[in-house]
Amino acid sequence: DVQMTQSPSSLSASVGDRVTITCRASQSISNYLNWYQKKPGKAPKLLIYAASTLQSGVPSRFSGSGSGTDFTLTISSLQPEDFATFYCQESYSIPYTFGPGTTLEIK
Amino acid sequence: QVQLQESGPGLVKPSETLSLTCSVSGGSVSSSRYYWSWIRQSPGKGLEWIGYIYYIGSTNYNPSLKSRVTMSVDTSKKQFSLKLTSVTAADTAVYYCARVLKTYDNSGFYTPLFDFWGQGTLVTVSS
Numbered sequence: 060d061v062q063m064t065q066s067p068s069s070l071s072a073s074v075g076d077r078v079t080i081t082c083r084a085s086q087s088i089s090n091y092l093n094w095y096q097k098k099p100g101k102a103p104k105l106l107i108y109a110a111s112t113l114q115s116g117v118p119s120r121f122s123g124s125g126s127g128t129d130f131t132l133t134i135s136s137l138q139p140e141d142f143a144t145f146y147c148q149e150s151y152s153i154p155y156t157f158g159p160g161t162t163l164e165i166k
Numbered sequence: 167q168v169q170l171q172e173s174g175p176g177l178v179k180p181s182e183t184l185s186l187t188c189s190v191s192g193g194s195v196s197s198s199r200y201y202w203s204w205i206r207q208s209p210g211k212g213l214e215w216i217g218y219i220y221y222i223g224s225t226n227y228n229p230s231l232k233s234r235v236t237m238s239v240d241t242s243k244k245q246f247s248l249k250l251t252s253v254t255a256a257d258t259a260v261y262y263c264a265r266v267l268k269t270y271d272n273s274g275f276y277t278p279l280f281d282f283w284g285q286g287t288l289v290t291v292s293s
Contacts, residue, residue, distance in 0.1 A: 091277045102170075102283040103213075103262065109271070114281070146213060150277040154228040157213035 061085055061149045063158040071166040076137045080161045082130040082147035091151035094123055094132045097160075098143045107132065108150075139165075168193035170263050170284035178257075178291050184250040188263030188284060195244050196221045201266035202239060202246040203280065206259040214259075218266050218278070219246055253291045260286040 062085035072078050082092065090110035095103045105114045107123040110130055120135040134141055142165050147158040174186035188202065195202060203218035217227035219237040227235050231250070239246040250257060267279040 089275075091275075093279065095280075100285065102285045103264075103280075104283075105279070105281050108269075108279050109277075148213070148280070150279065153215075153226060154230065155215045155278065157215070159212045 060154060061088060061152060061156050063147055063149055063156050065145075065147060065158040065161050067161060068159065069162040069164065071164045072137055073166045074137050074139055078134045078137055078163065080132045080145055080163075082125075082132070082158050084128045084130075084149055084151075087127045088149045088151035090126050091149055092123075092125065092130045093148045093150055094121075095146045095148065096141075096143045097146060103146070106145075137163075168265055168282050170265065170282060172261060172263050172284045172287040174287060174289070176288060176290060178253055178289060179293050180254055180291055181252055184248070184253050184257060184289055184291070186248045186261055186263075186287065186289070188246050188248075190244045190246075190265070193265070195239060195246065196241045199268060201226075201268065201278065202237075203264045203266045203278075204237065204248045205262045205264060205280070205283075207262070207286075208256070208259040211259075213262075216248065216250075216261075255291050258289065258291045260288050262286045 064083045066081045092110045094107040097103045111123045122133045144160045144162045146160050169191045171189045178184045201218035204216040207213050219225045234251045236249040264280045264283040267281050
């Protein structure tokens with residue numbers, strides 16, 4: 060199985076900050092990497108797929124990059140509604156493993 | 167826009183079978199474009215893919231759960247279901263259903279896209 064790690068596990072930031080979250084795969088997964096946002100009591104929301112393609116309706120302040128084993132999610136200017144937990148997921152092979160999550164908190 | 171809603175008992179006894187249903191609105195379960203999936207998140211742990219089912223009934227399961235999982239689909243009711251047998255406390259989790267778009271990149275490589283999710287339902291395994 061592909062193992063996924065994320066760093067940091069939690070992050071405090073302020074509105075307007077630029078934030079970067081890192082995801083690493085235990086083996087090359089090309090660009091088969093997705094990012095999700097999860098808020099308490101809400102359904103997870105797909106933000107980015109294929110490492111860098113923005114899902115329809117997702118604000119352009121979100122961006123993704125990377126290939127192979129190392130990936131990043133960047134939020135260019137944090138908005139109040141962005142505070143949540145973010146998960147990466149490999150869609151390269153079963154069991155489509157998720158990362159452990161990064162919780163973004165308001166400073 | 168498609169919406170998914172999980173339903174089922176919130177409490178299951180150890181060794182019994184967990185049964186959940188996902189109802190789909192705003193879209194067709196019979197579409198050849200999608201799989202229908204279950205994912206769970208145990209307290210304090212990450213998300214775990216359980217498996218998915220196609221509208222004709224074909225399935226793919228997480229190998230770690232395969233011996234205990236059965237999924238089914240009822241296209242007339244626009245529902246799909248999960249059964250997990252012989253549950254233990256380790257199966258306590260929030261269970262999500264999701265729609266999975268079948269995508270293929272330029273090289274023809276298949277990759278699933280979990281594009282819409284339900285809000286999740288907590289299932290506790292306890293006597």
